[in-house]
Amino acid sequence: xxxxxxxxxxxxxxxxxxxxxxxxxxxxxxxxxxxxxxxxxxxxxxxxxxxxxxxxxxxxxxxxxxxxxxxxxxxxxxxxxxxxxxxxxxxxxxxxxxxxxxxxxxxxxxxxxxxxxxxxxxxxxxxxxxxxxxxxxxxxxxxxxxxxxxxxxxxxxxxxxxxxxxxxxxxxxxxxxxxxxxxxxxxxxxxxxxxxxxxxxxxxxxxxxxxxxxxxxxxxxxxxxxxxxxxxxxxxxxxxxxxxxxxxxxxxxxxxxxxxxxxxxxxxxxxxxxxxxxxxxxxxxxxxxxxxxxxxxxxxxxxxxxxxxxxxxxxxxxxxxxxxxxxxxxxxxxxxxxxxxxxxxxxxxxxxxxxxxxxxxxxxxxxxxxxxxxxxxxxxxxxxxxxxxxxxxxxxxxxxxxxxxxxxxxxxxxxxxxxxxxxxxxxxx
Amino acid sequence: xxxxxxxxxxxxxxxxxxxxxxxxxxxxxxxxxxxxxxxxxxxxxxxxxxxxxxxxxxxxxxxxxxxxxxxxxxxxxxxxxxxxxxxxxxxxxxxxxxxxxxxxxxxxxxxxxxxxxxxxxxxxxxxxxxxxxxxxxxxxxxxxxxxxxxxxxxxxxxxxxxxxxxxxxxxxxxxxxxxxxxxxxxxxxxxxxxxxxxxxxxxxxxxxxxxxxxxxxxxxxxxxxxxxxxxxxxxxxxxxxxxxxxxxxxxxx
Numbered sequence: 001x002x003x004x005x006x007x008x009x010x011x012x013x014x015x016x017x018x019x020x021x022x023x024x025x026x027x028x029x030x031x032x033x034x035x036x037x038x039x040x041x042x043x044x045x046x047x048x049x050x051x052x053x054x055x056x057x058x059x060x061x062x063x064x065x066x067x068x069x070x071x072x073x074x075x076x077x078x079x080x081x082x083x084x085x086x087x088x089x090x091x092x093x094x095x096x097x098x099x100x101x102x103x104x105x106x107x108x109x110x111x112x113x114x115x116x117x118x119x120x121x122x123x124x125x126x127x128x129x130x131x132x133x134x135x136x137x138x139x140x141x142x143x144x145x146x147x148x149x150x151x152x153x154x155x156x157x158x159x160x161x162x163x164x165x166x167x168x169x170x171x172x173x174x175x176x177x178x179x180x181x182x183x184x185x186x187x188x189x190x191x192x193x194x195x196x197x198x199x200x201x202x203x204x205x206x207x208x209x210x211x212x213x214x215x216x217x218x219x220x221x222x223x224x225x226x227x228x229x230x231x232x233x234x235x236x237x238x239x240x241x242x243x244x245x246x247x248x249x250x251x252x253x254x255x256x257x258x259x260x261x262x263x264x265x266x267x268x269x270x271x272x273x274x275x276x277x278x279x280x281x282x283x284x285x286x287x288x289x290x291x292x293x294x295x296x297x298x299x300x301x302x303x304x305x306x307x308x309x310x311x312x313x314x315x316x317x318x319x320x321x322x323x324x325x326x327x328x329x330x331x332x333x334x335x336x337x338x339x340x341x342x343x344x345x346x347x348x349x350x351x352x353x354x355x356x357x358x359x360x361x362x363x364x365x366x367x368x369x370x371x372x373x374x375x376x377x378x379x380x381x382x383x384x385x386x387x388x389x390x391x392x393x394x395x396x397x398x399x400x401x402x403x404x405x406x407x408x409x410x411x412x413x414x415x416x417x418x419x420x421x422x423x424x425x426x427x428x429x
Numbered sequence: 430x431x432x433x434x435x436x437x438x439x440x441x442x443x444x445x446x447x448x449x450x451x452x453x454x455x456x457x458x459x460x461x462x463x464x465x466x467x468x469x470x471x472x473x474x475x476x477x478x479x480x481x482x483x484x485x486x487x488x489x490x491x492x493x494x495x496x497x498x499x500x501x502x503x504x505x506x507x508x509x510x511x512x513x514x515x516x517x518x519x520x521x522x523x524x525x526x527x528x529x530x531x532x533x534x535x536x537x538x539x540x541x542x543x544x545x546x547x548x549x550x551x552x553x554x555x556x557x558x559x560x561x562x563x564x565x566x567x568x569x570x571x572x573x574x575x576x577x578x579x580x581x582x583x584x585x586x587x588x589x590x591x592x593x594x595x596x597x598x599x600x601x602x603x604x605x606x607x608x609x610x611x612x613x614x615x616x617x618x619x620x621x622x623x624x625x626x627x628x629x630x631x632x633x634x635x636x637x638x639x640x641x642x643x644x645x646x647x648x649x650x651x652x653x654x655x656x657x658x659x660x661x662x663x664x665x666x667x668x669x670x671x672x673x674x675x676x677x678x679x680x681x682x
Binding site: 106168169171172173174175176250252253258259261262265303307310311314315317318319322369370372373376377379380386 | 572575576578579580581582583585587589590679680681682
């Protein structure tokens with residue numbers, strides 16, 4: 001599917017525009033083989049730091065890659081004084097005013113994909129790198145690694161989707177560890193540890209595919225819709241590469257409303273699973289075990305799990321009837337046992353968590369109860385998993401090892417999901 | 430005298446039989462109209478289903494339309510199939526048409542000054558309206574009750590179930606009052622009883638929440654009157670809202 005300028009909402013300021021900085025005027029459209037780096041809106045200091053890192057990343061030639069490659073950097077912060085005043089090596093800056101403004105601050109949104117592809121199409125680039133919020137925390141080395149994965153010395157794109165693997169602490173990115181990573185790996189046979197990574201490398205055809213999907217959302221006014229690039233790439237049989245990106249500061253929501261955020265992310269994820277059902281039911285891949293990092297206790301110590309367990313206990317006494325509409329008796333029995341466990345030995349088995357996630361995916365598809373209620377009822381169960389995960393880590397198990405085992409168990413139990421997806425009315429003890 | 434009684438009785442019986450005789454054709458006409466159009470509807474729906482399946486309507490729709498629009502259609506579709514949605518709309522449209530035609534025939538079989546027609550038809554209409562009100566009220570009560578329960582549990586309020594029950598009964602009482610009012614039963618007694626009951630529930634909930642959350646309210650007022658950071662004192666009771674916990678310091682995303 002090709003996007004034409006007429007059906008893409010984003011607009012790039014032409015060089016003739018008065019607001020356009022003078023640098024942009026020098027950009028010729030015949031820049032084949034160039035790399036486009038799309039930035040999200042950043043505060044002035046963060047933008048300056050990011051541009052400095054980008055300049056460092058692409059300043060000197062490294063083995064197999066030209067340091068003089070054309071690097072275009074787009075940013076929606078057209079009015080930022082740094083863009084007119086600063087000099088950033090061989091980077092060519094293309095500030096633009098997005099006609100489809102991105103409103104999300106935590107993830108790459110539909111508007112980000114669409115705006116970047118529009119610019120990429122106009123400048124005929126070979127590949128794009130999208131850097132999400134707080135991209136100033138990415139090191140030049142990790143940016144360079146992302147670019148290297150995306151473009152070989154001949155200027156072609158050997159991979160369609162380069163996904164960074166962040167080096168996060170053991171109590172960061174927990175939704176990703178509990179749901180997104182294991183389920184994505186199981187359903188789509190894709191290895192990336194962070195399926196909802198906020199920095200991505202895209203080949204032009206991958207960017208086009210994502211922009212086409214993004215456009216369906218933006219046309220419906222959902223500029224902040226979350227897209228699932230790994231699932232898209234897997235469904236299109238594109239090449240996916242994971243790149244080690246080291247530590248990275250992830251943006252955190254201004255207000256702590258776990259319930260709303262979990263509902264937003266899990267709702268979008270479950271919807272995507274529903275849309276790709278015909279694809280993932282055919283996937284039978286079991287990923288090899290990957291090497292896991294050693295146990296790294298957080299500097300500030302392990303968090304206290306008591307409030308999380310209290311939240312679960314409260315939910316168990318109040319939400320049992322709602323869970324009973326979604327979960328089979330066996331899982332309810334597991335939850336009952338869990339509610340009676342003392343804090344010290346609290347452990348949610350992988351099998352129970354897997355069935356909970358699968359049954360919630362199914363209930364989301366079947367609309368067993370209102371979807372908002374369903375995702376709200378998932379929150380306390382997720383907190384119970386987090387508490388169990390932390391207790392396990394405190395006892396000496398490496399968190400990454402637990403997550404890898406969980407993902408493998410998800411894969412082994414995939415038949416349950418496929419079977420219930422196809423025959424939801426079958427007896428399920 | 431017996432002759433007069435006999436005459437009165439026979440005249441009365443004659444009138445009732447006459448009314449019944451004029452009532453039955455209308456009823457039969459209503460039933461026939463509903464039955465006939467139901468049959469036509471099911472035939473049309475079956476035909477339409479075959480045609481739509483043959484042209485792969487669902488697949489074409491999912492390919493050609495925007496994801497959001499598809500998602501909206503599928504949300505409202507039984508079994509997530511737009512084909513099923515279309516066929517059911519056609520079927521129930523025919524049934525509804527049959528009911529309208531039947532009621533018109535039923536109405537036409539009476540003269541305008543017929544007492545039964547004047548009395549029964551508006552009441553029948555009101556009864557249907559009341560049943561619909563009752564159903565909608567129950568649905569809203571259940572929905573709101575669950576929403577409040579889940580929201581309150583996730584906000585870690587100990588009285589979540591009580592709050593949920595309160596909201597459920599508020600809506601149910603409101604629904605019952607509306608239904609009785611719609612049926613014109615009870616008159617002002619219903620209004621008065623509703624006012625007392627509704628007010629009582631609201632007062633009970635207000636007292637329960639107010640007393641249970643007085644610490645939260647006082648802190649909220651303090652926060653709105655001072656610019657400085659709000660200090661978190663230890664909660665005086667298990668019902669009181671909690672200070673920031675490690676749940677908040679964890680990075681879920």
